[in-house]
Amino acid sequence: MRTYSLFIATLLLACQCLPAAAAEHVVNQKGKAFVQKKLVVKAGDSVRFVNDDPFAHNVFSLSDTKSFDLGSYGQGLGKTVVLDKAGTVEVECAVHPDMKMVIEVLK
Ligand SMILES: [Cu+2]
Numbered sequence: 001m002r003t004y005s006l007f008i009a010t011l012l013l014a015c016q017c018l019p020a021a022a023a024e025h026v027v028n029q030k031g032k033a034f035v036q037k038k039l040v041v042k043a044g045d046s047v048r049f050v051n052d053d054p055f056a057h058n059v060f061s062l063s064d065t066k067s068f069d070l071g072s073y074g075q076g077l078g079k080t081v082v083l084d085k086a087g088t089v090e091v092e093c094a095v096h097p098d099m100k101m102v103i104e105v106l107k
Contacts, residue, residue, distance in 0.1 A: 050078035
């Protein structure tokens with residue numbers, strides 16, 4: 001009985017220590033816009049930007065939280081960025097200056 005209790009206690013402890021699995025979010029680009037204007041994710045999650053338009057889009061951010069440039073890519077293609085730090089990430093498209101969205105990265 002004591003061994004069993006110890007086993008359960010160890011199991012519970014192990015579960016609490018395991019980090020939550022990182023999620024992958026998808027943001028589509030359609031009609032010269034990001035389909036989601038705002039997205040909330042957790043630190044460690046990744047966001048995949050998928051181009052649903054028949055022309056190229058680009059994805060970049062100059063935010064302090066995460067500065068990146070995924071380059072340009074055509075229809076049906078996508079690019080992924082991992083958001084490892086909590087904060088606000090303003091995402092833009094270099095091809096279309098009006099394309100903007102905000103990602104809130106929670107701890
Ligand atoms: Cu664009």
